[in-house]
Amino acid sequence: MPNRLAGATSPYLQQHAHNPVDWYPWGEEAFAAARRRDVPVFLSVGYSTCHWCHVMARESFEDPGIAALLNASYVPVKVDREERPDVDAVHMAAAQAMGVRGGWPLSVFLTPDGLPFFAGTYWPAAPHPGLPTFPDVLTAVADAWLTQRDAIAGDARHLVAALRAAAAVPTPVRMPPGALDDAVARLARRADRRWGGFGSAPKFPMPPVLVFLLRHHARTGDPDALAMVEVTLSAMADGGIHDQLGGGFARYATDARWRLPHFEKMLYDNAQLLELYADLALATGSARHRAVALGIGRWMEREMRHGDAFAAALDADSEGEEGRFSLWTPAQVRDALAGEPDDDVQLLLTHLGITGPGAVPRIASPVADLAAARATAPEDVARRVAELVGRLARAREQRVHPARDDKVVASWNGLAVHGLAHAGAALGEPWMIELARAAAGFVLTHLASAEGGLARSWNAGRTSGPAVLEDYGAVARGLLTLHSATGEDRWLQAAENLVVRARVFAHDSGTGFHDSLGADLFLRPRDLGDGVQPSGNALMAEVLAILATHRWDESLREEAGRIVAATRAWENPLGGGFALAVAERLATAPRELVLTGEPSPQLAELRDVALRRFDPLLVVGYAGTDHPVIGRVAPVAAAHLCEGFACRAPVTEPAALAALLA
Incomplete structure (x- = not known):
């Protein structure tokens, strides 16, 4: 019963x-x-x-x-x-x-x-x-x-x-001069220079920290900040934490080399990693990182889509065993590839490191090494490996799949909207933007409360309790990114509405927000630290900083700064990565590329020039034919680079815009 x-x-x-x-x-x-x-x-x-x-x-x-x-x-x-x-x-x-x-x-x-x-x-x-x-x-x-x-x-x-x-609010402080440089130095002392990540096993990807390091590199040119990200994401991409057959990443690795994962796969990890791999592809020109980003997106589309939104997670277990779906023996690979030449099967076994019972596929021997051993062109080996991996993946589909948690969590879908819209625009992949657009519409329709706010989650046609701060922050941020990727004003307006609704969580001190209303708890929670996900406060600070740039509103920027200062994230960079990423945005004058004119192929070209380059601190906005500072503009497509709330002369040609942004 x-x-x-x-x-x-x-x-x-x-x-x-x-x-x-x-x-x-x-x-x-x-x-x-x-x-x-x-x-x-x-x-x-x-x-x-x-x-x-x-x-x-x-x-x-x-x-x-x-x-x-x-x-x-x-x-x-x-x-x-x-x-x-x-x-x-x-x-x-x-x-x-x-x-x-x-x-x-x-x-x-x-x-x-x-x-x-x-x-x-x-x-x-x-x-x-x-x-x-x-x-x-x-x-x-x-x-x-x-x-x-x-x-x-x-x-x-x-x-x-x-x-x-x-939980009492500490005395407000200002971020000391040089704090961001010092935070990078602290991370450098903890970084694993061989396998990436920070510290020893178990290892979590820690996307907020990597976002901070990428932004710091973008702002300062610090090569070591980029190197820490590149070593980490490259080692992860080659490890067992990365599903080499189906795309996407497991929650963490139990070893220092990212080889043996804890097999559950979470939407929130992959949504954030999608942004990171796309940005790293832009920063380095790496085709490998681009391919990993596309793999994450396809995995989200294929395995996590739930209606027009995304389910929460895939289980670690299937048939009562952890990792059973993902583990292989050489004999199982040979059975799955029956009919293939023995040399080709051995090629794949060597490539994926499947040498004994219960192996997790990883990149044990890169294609370049395999090609050298065979005295074959690398592109030919890569093509053959891709064919064999595809066949092995299809064979795996016949196994009993891990269970999926079908909850549509508001904040995690907000992260997904952001990651898909950002990566889709950065990599020139419109299908990702379409996934983001559909998920945003789903959240605003099916997770909307009667009062105009959000529910925390949705499943089987019903919502759970009220949303918490991270839901408002993550969804609003995703909507702002979708606005930049599409030029559709409805997403900007929806984000502003969510910020208004989130004011119910405001802390009495004026330094941020509570995490929930907390009416049924012995303590009203207020998390100022970032873990594997950004905190609600850091997300709201990012949203306020971006809105300040869109709306030319210095008061919103100052509010974002107070939230960041309250976190004291520079004292513990591993536990405050996203607050530090927001601090990077606030460390320079606001910088926005305002696109004016009616929607047209010419306007889309200008947008693509801006979004397909590595510039994570640039905000892209739209003004139609009217702007509060630029004023009335001609209906022709044009781009106005505005820095510190002052705008340069417009450009209308993609090449001229590329030169302006260089």
């Missing part, structure tokens, strides 16, 4: 709808039940593509005996962290304050009033060296609740008070 999760919009919650655990969704009903029964709440936070979440579900939540323990002594609550990132954030902060290393599943025990008092992550159902069993934890916490109630309540109050104090 299904439990209360059966009607959830979240695929993750639906995965638990037939557990014997009497799960509640997050909400007042659960806490009212806990108060009525005078028992703690057991909060379990995870997401649908989380491997260890699946393990704990199989071992514990599907076990009738463990379920009976949970149901007797607790009110169990299940949360999808992707639907409620604010719930996840405050309880993760509480867990870490209690000494728990972060991760999922996140397991937190709460008082009936919602205050955390004990936490962990994965606990095994059976004895395991170094870990208590989940039944032992449940029994011990239930006994403590009965015998040490006052101490538990006092500890919970003190913990929450400490978390609230830590």
Whole structure:
């Protein structure tokens, strides 16, 4: 018999709808039940593509005996962290304050009033060296609740008070002179110069940091900033973290060389990497990086499209095994390529490093090396390898695919709109822009709230709860990029409307925003750090800085600067990459190329000249035949380069514009 999760919009919650655990969704009903029964709440936070979440579900939540323990002594609550990132954030902060290393599943025990008092992550159902069993934890916490109630309540109050104090707004500061150069130097000291990335295993791509480094190179010409990006993205492209058969990237690598991935594939990673590979292709002229960007786009189109928008993620597991869909043995490759010459099969095995059981395809031997060994033209080897890879990919399609989380998450689709529109314009690939246009329309139609704001997510015709700050920031940024790529004014207007709606999250200090309304939480979250995704505050700062340039509004630019200063991102560049990227935008006078005239092939040519060159800090806007500073202009297509809110004489020829921007 299904439990209360059966009607959830979240695929993750639906995965638990037939557990014997009497799960509640997050909400007042659960806490009212806990108060009525005078028992703690057991909060379990995870997401649908989380491997260890699946393990704990199989071992514990599907076990009738463990379920009976949970149901007797607790009110169990299940949360999808992707639907409620604010719930996840405050309880993760509480867990870490209690000494728990972060991760999922996140397991937190709460008082009936919602205050955390004990936490962990994965606990095994059976004895395991170094870990208590989940039944032992449940029994011990239930006994403590009965015998040490006052101490538990006092500890919970003190913990929450400490978390609230830590979340207080620090005294505003100004970014010190040279802070951006110093941040690059700090990153350089952490950089892995051989395999890219920062630090040792496990390695995450950290797109916000790479965006900062690319912008710093664009502004200053610093070759080392570009080198750190190029080494990282090149090593990732050759590694097992990159799906060599189908495109797209896994969430992280478990080793320093990017060879062995954790196999789940997230929309948010790939949307950001799409922008990065496109920009690196422009910065270096690399056909390889261009091909990787196109592969990401095709993977998004082929495997992640959900309606006109994009699904959240692909699971790491299939048929109960992590990575089963992606692993190969030499024998499996030979079977898949039956009929091909043995030398060609061996060529592919060598190229992809498939030498033993359970191999993850990677670029072990580049085409140039294979061509030299064969004394064959590299282009001929490349053509043959591409044919064999295509056949192997088609054979893989016959395998059982990992499950897909079909949630359409607003912020992640905002990242996708930005990545597709940016890469499509940069690489001259209109199909990407069409995907971005469709996804933007879907989000504004299907994730719109009755009040004119956004919902957090959509699935199967229904929306989840209200959007959080990152949703407004990411979607608005995507719309601004789509406006630049198309010249369609509706996207600019929609972005401005979302900024107005996001003001409900504004912090009283005037230095940024809260992450959510937080009405049902013990702490109203405010994340000023960037991780694998930009924070909501950094996204809003970027949006405000771009709007300031479009609208010639210095007050918006100053607001963006206050947000960046509040993050103190220069003190921890690995944890503030996107705020630093915004700081790069603010480090020079606003620079906009204003395209005037009615839509025409000539105007499109001028737009393409601007967008198909590496210049990540240039804002491209449109003014039709009227502009607040330029004034009335002739209907002929023209480009006006404006810097520091002053514009140069217009140019009408693509060659002249290229020379002006050089």
